[in-house]
Amino acid sequence: MDQTMTQAASSQDPSRGEPLVAVRNLTKRFPITKGIVLQKEVARVHAVEDVSFEVYPGETLGLVGESGCGKSTTARLLLKLIDATSGNIFFEGTNITKLKRREMRPYRREMQMIFQDPYASLNPRKTVGSIIGAPFTIHKTEGEVKKRVQDLMDRVGMNPEHYNRFPHEFSGGQRQRIGVARALALRPKLIVCDEPVSALDVSIQAQILNLLEDLQDEFKLTYVFISHDLGVVRHISDRIAVMYLGHVVEVAAADELYQNPKHPYTAALLSAVPKGHTDTDLTQRVVLTGDVPSPIDPPSGCVFHPRCPKAREVAGSAGSVPENCRTEFPPLGEVSRSHLCACWYPLKEGESLQKAAHA
Amino acid sequence: MAQSASDFLQGPSQPGGGPEAEGPGVVARTPRQLFWRRFKEDRLALFGGFLVVFMITVALAAPVVESIVGHPYDEQYRDIGTNAFGSPNPPTGSFIFGFDDLGRDILVRTMYGARVSLTIAIVATGVELVIGVFLGILAGFMRGWVDTIVSRFIDLILSIPFLLLGIALSVTDFLGGGEKLIIFIIAFFGWPYIARIVRGQTLSLREAQFVEAAYSVGAPTRWIMFREILPNLLAPILIYGTLIIPQNIVGEAALSFLGVGIQQPTAAWGQMLAAATPYVALGKAWWFMLYPGLALFITVLGFNLLGDGLRDALDPKTGR
Numbered sequence: 001m002d003q004t005m006t007q008a009a010s011s012q013d014p015s016r017g018e019p020l021v022a023v024r025n026l027t028k029r030f031p032i033t034k035g036i037v038l039q040k041e042v043a044r045v046h047a048v049e050d051v052s053f054e055v056y057p058g059e060t061l062g063l064v065g066e067s068g069c070g071k072s073t074t075a076r077l078l079l080k081l082i083d084a085t086s087g088n089i090f091f092e093g094t095n096i097t098k099l100k101r102r103e104m105r106p107y108r109r110e111m112q113m114i115f116q117d118p119y120a121s122l123n124p125r126k127t128v129g130s131i132i133g134a135p136f137t138i139h140k141t142e143g144e145v146k147k148r149v150q151d152l153m154d155r156v157g158m159n160p161e162h163y164n165r166f167p168h169e170f171s172g173g174q175r176q177r178i179g180v181a182r183a184l185a186l187r188p189k190l191i192v193c194d195e196p197v198s199a200l201d202v203s204i205q206a207q208i209l210n211l212l213e214d215l216q217d218e219f220k221l222t223y224v225f226i227s228h229d230l231g232v233v234r235h236i237s238d239r240i241a242v243m244y245l246g247h248v249v250e251v252a253a254a255d256e257l258y259q260n261p262k263h264p265y266t267a268a269l270l271s272a273v274p275k276g277h278t279d280t281d282l283t284q285r286v287v288l289t290g291d292v293p294s295p296i297d298p299p300s301g302c303v304f305h306p307r308c309p310k311a312r313e314v315a316g317s318a319g320s321v322p323e324n325c326r327t328e329f330p331p332l333g334e335v336s337r338s339h340l341c342a343c344w345y346p347l348k349e350g351e352s353l354q355k356a357a358h359a
Numbered sequence: 360m361a362q363s364a365s366d367f368l369q370g371p372s373q374p375g376g377g378p379e380a381e382g383p384g385v386v387a388r389t390p391r392q393l394f395w396r397r398f399k400e401d402r403l404a405l406f407g408g409f410l411v412v413f414m415i416t417v418a419l420a421a422p423v424v425e426s427i428v429g430h431p432y433d434e435q436y437r438d439i440g441t442n443a444f445g446s447p448n449p450p451t452g453s454f455i456f457g458f459d460d461l462g463r464d465i466l467v468r469t470m471y472g473a474r475v476s477l478t479i480a481i482v483a484t485g486v487e488l489v490i491g492v493f494l495g496i497l498a499g500f501m502r503g504w505v506d507t508i509v510s511r512f513i514d515l516i517l518s519i520p521f522l523l524l525g526i527a528l529s530v531t532d533f534l535g536g537g538e539k540l541i542i543f544i545i546a547f548f549g550w551p552y553i554a555r556i557v558r559g560q561t562l563s564l565r566e567a568q569f570v571e572a573a574y575s576v577g578a579p580t581r582w583i584m585f586r587e588i589l590p591n592l593l594a595p596i597l598i599y600g601t602l603i604i605p606q607n608i609v610g611e612a613a614l615s616f617l618g619v620g621i622q623q624p625t626a627a628w629g630q631m632l633a634a635a636t637p638y639v640a641l642g643k644a645w646w647f648m649l650y651p652g653l654a655l656f657i658t659v660l661g662f663n664l665l666g667d668g669l670r671d672a673l674d675p676k677t678g679r
Contacts, residue, residue: 079575101579108577120568125590134586135576182576 018093019054020190020222021078021111026051026087028073032296046295047073049246049303050087052332055190060216060223062237062254064230064269066292070246071226072116075192078224079113080104091190109139112183116195118175122167128153128178129163135185152181156211173204177211184215192224197232209236230273234258242266245295245303248332252339260349262341264310301326302344314345397672404668410661414654418477421470428453430464432471433624437462447644457646460634468626469650475615475627476658479538480607483545488600491550492592495557496584500565509558513551521548522617529619541620545610549603556595564588597673601666605659612655628655 028048033039048070055061063071076082078089080096088097096107115121122131132152133145150160156177167175176196183191193212197205213236215221227233233240233254240257242250242265250263261267268286288307293299299306302325311321324330324344332342398404425432430453440448440462450457456466498509525544534540564570565588573587612629614620621627628651635647 076571081571081574105577108575113572113575115568115572117568121572123569123573123587123590125593126587134573134578138576138578138582179572182572186576 016056016059018057019090020057020092021224022052022054022090023074023078024052024088024090026074026077026089027085028070028077028082029085043296046246046298048077048084049298050329051243051246051248053241053248053251055222055224057189057222058216058220059238060225060236062233062240063224063226063243064228064233064240065243066269067228068292068295069243070295071228071243072194074243075113075194075224075226078192079111081113105139109135109186110188111190111192112186112188114176114179114183114191114193114196117199118172118179119167119199121179122175124167127164127166128158128170131167131178132181132185135182139186141186148185149181152185156181156184156215157207171204172200173207176200176204176208180208180211180215184219187219188221190222190224192226194226195228196225198227198229205232212236230270242269245292245298247303247329247342249304249343250339250341251332252341256339260339262335262339262346263304263343264308264345264347265304267347268309301328302330302342310343310345310347394672398668401668401671403664404671407661407664407666407668410657411665414473414658414661415477417470417654418473421467421474424470425467428464428467430454430467432463432467432626434464435462436464446638447647449644450646456650457644459631459647460638460644463624465631465646465650468631469628469654471626472628472631472651473654473658475538475621475625476608476611476655479541479545479611480604483542483549483607483611484600484604486542486546487549487553487603488596490546491553492557492589492596494550495554496561496588496592498554499558499561500580500584500588502562506558509554513554516548516551519548522613524548525614525619526617537620537622541611541614544614544619545607549607553596553599553603556599557592560592560595561588564591594670594673598666598670601662601669604666605662608655608658608662628652 026048027050029044029046031041032043032045034042051070051074053061063074065071073082077084080089080099084097088095090096091107091111094107096104099107126134129146129149133149135141136143136145136148146163150163153160153163158174158177158181162170167178170178176199179196196212197208200208209232212223216223223236225233225236237254239251240254241248242257242263244265250257250261250266252260252262257266258270261270268288271286286309288309290307293303293306302308302311305311305321305325308321308325311325314325315321322344330342330344332340335341335346421432430436436454436458439451440454440458441460442448445460447458447460447462454464454466456464456469459465459468494509498506521544525541528540528544534543565583570583570587573583578587611620611627612632615627615629616633618630618633621630623630631651632648632655635644635651638644639648
């Protein structure tokens with residue numbers, strides 16, 4: 001095992017054994033270039049900044065955050081679909097960050113992805129059979145491809161006789177089943193689900209989520225589940241990591257996070273979830289002021305400080321924030337058992353941000 | 360709060376459900392069956408196909424007809440075929456299409472001309488497609504310096520005048536002249552158009568999510584270029600391919616009209632039209648120009664109609 005993994009694994013939970021995937025200080029910055037011939041780099045989009053977390057075998061790690069906070073970039077970095085600017089990714093203890101495409105191929109069998117858009121992620125010119133069968137053909141596995149593909153189709157709830165149909169002949173839900181079958185084909189250990197149900201009807205979402213849960217039990221799968229739908233994430237995740245502007249700001253067990261958020265951003269995010277029938281809850285909503293800052297020029301210190309109600313409360317006046325919030329990014333540290341939070345002034349149990357915002 | 364959402368999400372699971380769940384009577388159809396079903400219903404395409412098959416039959420039957428009527432394509436019947444002024448004579452007896460300026464049978468020569476036209480056009484189109492598609496995918500997918508080299512090479516070729524190079528090469532001994540030379544000239548100037556189209560399509564297809572999905576299952580570059588992107592190029596390739604066949608037939612006719620490539624006594628439509636021009640311009644010998652011209656027209660029309668029909672039937676998204 002690479003030394004840096006154990007060193008940096010401050011948040012590692014010894015009771016859960018070796019993590020399947022460990023991400024250490026992962027950073028991705030996309031250059032913005034100007035000019036056609038001499039492409040001068042004028043700025044960088046800070047898509048993912050110094051992100052560390054681990055995923056344990058058999059669990060589902062939810063990754064939530066607003067659009068553009070770096071969830072999908074993190075997923076693509078995990079699967080090495082794009083290369084990281086810096087940081088490391090360990091899969092079962094092996095550092096896969098620097099592996100070349102050819103060297104990466106054996107690991108591709110172990111980690112798969114389910115994509116958000118069930119329309120764009122299936123080649124419109126290939127039959128369902130050849131889409132699901134592609135992993136077998138690429139990895140030259142033994143056995144008859146057609147039989148195995150039809151078994152998979154049956155397993156994900158499709159009619160195996162539709163083997164020769166094209167993706168456009170299916171509805172969104174059925175297409176997403178094709179995507180699930182493709183991801184499942186090589187019996188991977190890890191499946192990264194990038195908003196797998198966001199493009200679907202609510203009734204179909206439930207079917208796909210149930211299918212994913214059934215498959216997890218049956219094949220002992222580990223999921224990284226990305227979504228901006230907090231209800232869906234809570235339903236399916238064991239642990240949840242919250243991202244804001246490229247940073248992971250809080251990690252905790254699902255129920256713990258929802259009941260006892262420590263980071264002011266998490267609290268604000270959760271308060272935005274519609275709460276069913278009562279409208280009395282509306283008064284408890286924490287409305288953040290301003291927009292998410294540009295990832296091209298992120299704020300100094302804690303990236304949340306310009307919008308943070310808690311920081312205002314600590315500083316004591318509406319216009320100012322504490323010095324350390326402005327100058328230094330708080331480390332992602334354990335605030336209680338297995339509950340990590342990157343905040344200089346985490347919320348106490350039962351503390352309401354509502355009060356903080358009005359104080 | 361979120362609990363209510365998750366309760367809701369635990370709705371009834373319906374494996375195999377969804378709108379597509381159909382009874383046991385549904386049979387899976389292969390793509391070919393689907394294509395054929397659509398194609399059969401397209402009457403214009405069937406007519407185009409009929410014309411193409413007809414012209415191919417004409418080309419194949421040329422020697423047979425030649426022996427039936429008993430007039431070799433290069434035999435000059437000057438005594439009955441041309442009048443006292445040297446003008447060709449109109450259709451008579453077994454010379455149902457009339458004579459050309461050297462007293463040869465226009466029926467037999469037009470049929471032999473079909474052989475030359477179809478062979479050259481189809482071979483040249485095939486060569487163009489192979490080169491154009493390969494370099495287009497390569498340039499669009501690899502980008503960077505590969506793209507720069509291919510694109511600049513295309514610009515270079517397109518800046519050379521087509522007919523002038525043809526005429527210039529025809530006086531040299533390049534490729535021994537004849538059909539090979541014409542195929543070379545047509546293919547050399549034709550592939551850049553295909554390569555440009557394919558390159559553009561590849562540039563956008565390489566960013567498609569299904570390409571990313573192929574990466575994530577570990578597909579090598581070769582697989583992505585030829586198994587993921589190429590099938591999506593089928594429609595444009597087919598559309599331009601079928602537009603190019605008639606274009607190449609016309610191109611071949613133009614070159615042989617100018618005397619490039621096909622030399623006497625071999626018959627080619629363009630060359631026959633060229634020979635007919637002075638007579639028709641004087642209002643004489645309409646048959647000399649009509650029959651090769653008609654053959655050219657039927658062939659071009661047939662391939663165009665067939666191409667349109669193939670496109671409609673092969674594109675699963677084309678609603679009818």
